[in-house]
Amino acid sequence: MASIEGAGSSSLPAFPKGNAFRRRARRELGVGYMFTLPSVLLLFLFTLGPALYSLYLSFFSWSLLNHMHFVGWQNFVQLFQMPLFWISVRNSVVFALVVVPTQTVVALLLAAILNQNLPARGFFRLAFFFPAVSSSAVISIIFMWIYNKFGLLNGFLSVFGIVGPDWLGNPSFALSSIMLLNIWTTSGYFMVVFLAGLQAIPAEMYEAAAIDGAGRWRSFSRITVPLLSPSTFFIVVMGIVGTLQMFDQSFIMSQGTGGPLNSTTTIVLLIYQFIFSYGQVGYGAAATVLLFLLILLATLATNWWFKRKLDYL
Amino acid sequence: MVGARKTFSYRLVRVIYLLILTVGALAMLIPFAWSLSTSLKPLGESMAYPPVWWPHPFDWSNFTVIWTMVPLARWFLNSAIVAVSVTIGNLIIDSLAGYALARIPFRGRNVLHLGIVSMLMIPFQSVMLPVYILLRWLGLLDNYGGMIVPVLVSAMGVFLMRQAFLTVPQELEDAAMIDGAGRLRMFWQISLPMVTPSLMTLALMIFMGSWNNFLLPLLVANRSHLWTVPLGIVMFQQEYFVNWPYLMAGSVLATLPIAILFLVFQRFFVRGVTTTGLK
Numbered sequence: 310m311a312s313i314e315g316a317g318s319s320s321l322p323a324f325p326k327g328n329a330f331r332r333r334a335r336r337e338l339g340v341g342y343m344f345t346l347p348s349v350l351l352l353f354l355f356t357l358g359p360a361l362y363s364l365y366l367s368f369f370s371w372s373l374l375n376h377m378h379f380v381g382w383q384n385f386v387q388l389f390q391m392p393l394f395w396i397s398v399r400n401s402v403v404f405a406l407v408v409v410p411t412q413t414v415v416a417l418l419l420a421a422i423l424n425q426n427l428p429a430r431g432f433f434r435l436a437f438f439f440p441a442v443s444s445s446a447v448i449s450i451i452f453m454w455i456y457n458k459f460g461l462l463n464g465f466l467s468v469f470g471i472v473g474p475d476w477l478g479n480p481s482f483a484l485s486s487i488m489l490l491n492i493w494t495t496s497g498y499f500m501v502v503f504l505a506g507l508q509a510i511p512a513e514m515y516e517a518a519a520i521d522g523a524g525r526w527r528s529f530s531r532i533t534v535p536l537l538s539p540s541t542f543f544i545v546v547m548g549i550v551g552t553l554q555m556f557d558q559s560f561i562m563s564q565g566t567g568g569p570l571n572s573t574t575t576i577v578l579l580i581y582q583f584i585f586s587y588g589q590v591g592y593g594a595a596a597t598v599l600l601f602l603l604i605l606l607a608t609l610a611t612n613w614w615f616k617r618k619l620d621y622l
Numbered sequence: 623m624v625g626a627r628k629t630f631s632y633r634l635v636r637v638i639y640l641l642i643l644t645v646g647a648l649a650m651l652i653p654f655a656w657s658l659s660t661s662l663k664p665l666g667e668s669m670a671y672p673p674v675w676w677p678h679p680f681d682w683s684n685f686t687v688i689w690t691m692v693p694l695a696r697w698f699l700n701s702a703i704v705a706v707s708v709t710i711g712n713l714i715i716d717s718l719a720g721y722a723l724a725r726i727p728f729r730g731r732n733v734l735h736l737g738i739v740s741m742l743m744i745p746f747q748s749v750m751l752p753v754y755i756l757l758r759w760l761g762l763l764d765n766y767g768g769m770i771v772p773v774l775v776s777a778m779g780v781f782l783m784r785q786a787f788l789t790v791p792q793e794l795e796d797a798a799m800i801d802g803a804g805r806l807r808m809f810w811q812i813s814l815p816m817v818t819p820s821l822m823t824l825a826l827m828i829f830m831g832s833w834n835n836f837l838l839p840l841l842v843a844n845r846s847h848l849w850t851v852p853l854g855i856v857m858f859q860q861e862y863f864v865n866w867p868y869l870m871a872g873s874v875l876a877t878l879p880i881a882i883l884f885l886v887f888q889r890f891f892v893r894g895v896t897t898t899g900l901k
C-alpha cells in the first residue's frame with residue numbers, strides 16, 4: 310500500500326497533462342471496445358441472441374430432424390388449446406405465488422433476528438446460508454429420500470401420530486413438497502441480502518423510536534420494513550425470476566416426467582419435454598416467448614407495486 | 623422496578639430469538655446430517671422405520687462400492703475440468719469488461735453497461751431451447767466445450783468487477799498513465815491487484831455455480847463419461863435403482879468439495895451476495 314501511494318505522488322506533477330490525455334482519449338475508444346468485446350460477444354451469442362432466436366423459431370414447425378417451415382401464429386394457437394400448457398402455467402404461477410412471499414418473509418424475519426446482538430451469530434449465518442451453496446441436484450435427491458413414504462419426514466410425523474402421505478408420489482402433495490424444498494434452499498440466501506440492508510440502517514433511528522416509546526414490533530414495522538424496501542424489491546424480483554423458471558427440482562424429483570399426473574410440470578420442464586420428448590421445437594419456442602412475457606409482466610407489476618408504496622412514504 | 627422488568631422481558635425475548643434460530647438452523651442442517659447418516663448404513667438398516675439416526679456399526683462400504691460401481695472419479699474429473707475452465711474464463715473476461723465499464727471512458731459505455739446488467743433478467747433456464755439448438759449447430763454437444771463456452775461470461779460477474787474497479791483510486795492510474803503505461807498494463811499491474819478480494823469472491827461464486835450446474839451438462843453431455851458429478855448422481859438415481867445408502871454416499875461426496883470451500887472462504891461468499899445480491 311505504502312509503495313503504491315509513493316508512486317502516485319512522486320510522478321504526478323512532472324508532466325504536462327492536457328495533450329497526453331486527449332491523445333489517449335482517442336485511443337481509449339478502441340481499447341474500451343476491445344476489453345468489453347468478449348463479454349458482449351458471449352452474452353449476445355448465449356443470452357440475448359437465443360432470446361431473439363426463440364421468437365423467430367416460435368413461428369416455425371420443426372422437429373430438429375426435418376426441414377423447418379413457417380406456420381405463422383399456429384404454435385401459439387396450438388399451445389393455447391393444449392391443457393398441459395395451462396397446467397404448466399398454473400403450476401409455475403402457483404409455485405411463484407407461494408414461494409416468493411414465503412421465502413421473502415422468512416428471510417426478513419431471520420435477518421431481523423440475526424441482526425440482534427446474539428451469541429453464535431456466525432454459526433447461524435453459516436447454517437442458514439449453507440443450503441444455498443449446495444447443488445440443486447444433490448439436494449433434490451436428499452429430499453427425495455426424506456420425502457419417501459417411509460422416510461425421515463413421515464418418521465417425524467409419526468411421533469405425533471400422523472400418518473404422512475407419499476409426498477412426491479401423491480399429486481396433491483408433490484408440488485407443495487418442491488415448494489418447501491425451494492423455500493428451504495433460498496431463504497437463507499436472501500437472509501444474507503437482507504442482513505446487508507439491515508446493517509445500513511442507522512442505529513440512531515431505533516434509539517429515537519425507543520425514546521418515543523415505540524416497542525419492538527412498532528420499530529420493526531415502521532422503521533425496518535420501509536427502510537429495507539430496496540432490498541425487498543430486489544429479492545422479490547429475483548425470487549419471481551427464479552421461481553418462474555424452476556426446472557432442476559421438478560425434473561429430478563419426477564424423473565423428468567413432471568408427474569404424478571403432471572402435478573409438477575413447470576413451464577421450463579414442458580419446454581424441455583417439447584424438445585427432447587415430443588420433438589416440437591416450435592411449441593417449445595412459443596412457450597419460451599410466453600415465459601418471457603410472463604416474467605416481464607410479473608416484474609413490471611412488482612415494480613409498479615413497490616413504486617406506489619414508496620410514494621406513500 | 624421498571625428496570626428489572628425490562629431486563630426480564632429483554633432476556634425472555636433473547637431466549638425466544640435464540641430458540642427460533644436454533645430450530646431454523648436444525649431444519650437447515652438435518653437433511654445433510656441425514657444424508658451422512660444414511661450413507662453409513664447398510665441397506666437393511668437404512669430402511670428401518672421409524673428412522674434410526676445413529677448407524678451401528680458405521681458401514682463405510684457404500685463409499686467404496688459406488689466408487690467402483692459408477693465412474694465417480696471420472697465425473698469428479700469432468701466437474702473439475704469444467705468448473706476450473708469456467709472460473710478462469712470468467713475471471714479474465716468479466717474483469718476486463720468490468721474494468722472497461724468502470725475506468726475507460728468510451729462512447730456507448732453506459733448503454734453497454736445497462737445492456738449487460740439487463741441480461742440478468744434472462745437466466746439460462748429460459749433460453750435452454752435456443753441455446754441447445756445453437757450448441758448443436760456449433761458442434762458443441764457431447765464435449766467439454768458445450769459445458770464451458772456458454773457460461774464463460776456472467777453478467778453478474780461483470781457487474782461485480784465493475785463495482786470493484788470503481789473503488790480503485792483514480793490517482794494511481796493517472797500516475798501510471800503519465801509514466802506511459804498502456805491500458806492493458808494499467809489494468810494488469812495496477813488495478814487488478816487492488817481488487818483481489820473481489821476476484822476471490824467472483825472465482826468462488828463462479829466455481830460454485832459451475833460445480834452445481836445441472837441443466838447445462840444435462841443438455842450437452844449424453845455419454846456417461848462426460849457427465850459431471852450432479853448429472854451423474856441424478857442419472858445414477860434414475861437409470862439404475864433406488865439404493866438410498868449408495869445415493870446418499872454419492873451425495874455426501876458431491877457436497878464435500880463445495881462444503882469445504884464454503885467453510886474456508888465463507889466471508890467471500892457472503893461478500894459476493896451482499897455486493898451483487900445474486901448468485
